Amino acid sequence: MQAAQHIGKIVVTMTEDHAMLKFLTPRPTATFRPDRSYLLVGGLGGLGRAVANWMVENGARHMIFLSRSAQEDENTRGFLEELRSQNCQVYLVCGSASNIADVQKAASISTQPVAGVINMAMVLKVCSPFYEGSART
Numbered sequence: 001m002q003a004a005q006h007i008g009k010i011v012v013t014m015t016e017d018h019a020m021l022k023f024l025t026p027r028p029t030a031t032f033r034p035d036r037s038y039l040l041v042g043g044l045g046g047l048g049r050a051v052a053n054w055m056v057e058n059g060a061r062h063m064i065f066l067s068r069s070a071q072e073d074e075n076t077r078g079f080l081e082e083l084r085s086q087n088c089q090v091y092l093v094c095g096s097a098s099n100i101a102d103v104q105k106a107a108s109i110s111t112q113p114v115a116g117v118i119n120m121a122m123v124l125k126v127c128s129p130f131y132e133g134s135a136r137t
Contacts, residue, residue, distance in 0.1 A: 032060035037110035039064045041097045042121030049079050051118065056088045063090050064114070066106040067121070070094040097121055 015021065032038065038060050042048055044067050052063055063083060070092040072080060083090050091109045095102025097119070107114055 030054075030058050032058050033115055034059050034061040035112055036060075036115030037062035037064055037091075037112040039066060039106055039114050039117045041066050041117065041119045043067065043118065044069055044076060044079075045120075048120045051120065052079075052083065056083055056086050061088050062110050062112045063088055064093060064106050064110055065091070066093045066095055066097060066102060068094065068096055 032055050038055060040048060040052060040063060043052060043065050048065075052060075052065075055063070071094060072092060076092075080090050080092075089110070091106075093102065093106040093109060095105065097103060
C-alpha cells in the first residue's frame with residue numbers, strides 16, 4: 001500500500017483469534033521527581049528551553065540553570081515565567097561549568113538534592129573569511 005502499486009480497493013480482514021495478533025509494548029515515558037533538582041548547564045537557548053519545558057511537563061519542579069548568560073532579563077523573562085506558572089522553582093547561576101566554585105554554587109543553591117545534570121553548553125563561533133574582523137585568504 002505504501003508504494004502505491006495497487007489498483008482499486010483493498011480489503012483488510014482481522015483474525016478472530018486475538019492470540020495471533022502481534023502488539024507493540026508502549027514506549028516508556030520519562031518521569032522526573034518533583035522532590036529533586038535538575039541542573040542544566042547552559043540550556044537557556046532554544047533547544048535548552050524545549051528540554052526544560054519537557055522536563056517540567058514530565059514532573060521536574062526544581063530547575064537550576066548554570067550559564068554564563070544566566071540572568072533574568074527581557075530575553076529570559078517569558079521563559080522563566082512559563083516554567084514558574086507550571087509550579088516549577090527556577091534558579092539561575094551565572095557562571096561556567098569549568099569553574100569549580102560556580103558548579104558548587106549551582107549544586108547547593110536549591111533546597112532539593114540534585115538528581116540529574118544535562119550539559120547543553122556550547123559556544124558558536126563564526127569562522128568565515130567574510131566575517132568582520134577576519135583576514136581574507
